């Protein structure tokens with residue numbers, strides 16, 4: 573190897589090691605709640621959203637290796653700040669209704685889950701039937717609209 577290139581490679585390796593010592597926060601606060609949603613919807617949210625929007629983040633190994641760890645920690649803290657299903661009771665009823673609508677908007681528009689999350693998390697993709705469930709849950713006003721084909725999910729919101 574040419575000596576210059578060798579120096580560069582050594583430099584990159586050393587830097588790669590050194591950045592591992594920069595602390596990142598990967599905490600999971602205590603609070604564990606579930607949002608007000610039918611159980612099948614909760615399952616979907618847990619599957620696709622909980623890594624960033626709950627206190628139940630699993631922090632897989634690659635989230636412990638810098639620089640990915642910084643991005644992951646940043647997404648989780650940003651995600652929790654905007655929406656934390658584990659702390660659902662902290663939101664007022666009005667805010668909860670708004671969050672539900674926002675969830676559906678984000679899912680429908682394909683903004684959430686974040687695109688770069690998908691290749692590593694194929695389970696976060698929803699089938700058309702699952703989209704229907706999420707729609708029924710997050711639709712503004714909670715009513716189905718005219719054109720919708722009828723599904724067989726009940727819309728009771730008793731809990």
Ligand code: HEC
Nearest residue numbers: 620621623624647650651654655674675678684685686689
């Ligand atoms: C990889 C982490 C990640 C995943 C997975 C994820 N989100 Fe997010 N979400 C974020 C971050 C970060 C934000 C903060 C806003 C931003 O950066 O776009 C956010 C913001 C939001 C917001 C608030 C938008 C706003 O304008 O305030 C909603 C609603 C939301 N996400 C819903 C969901 C739903 C529903 C899912 C699952 C289908 C999901 N997210 C999956 C990271 C994630």
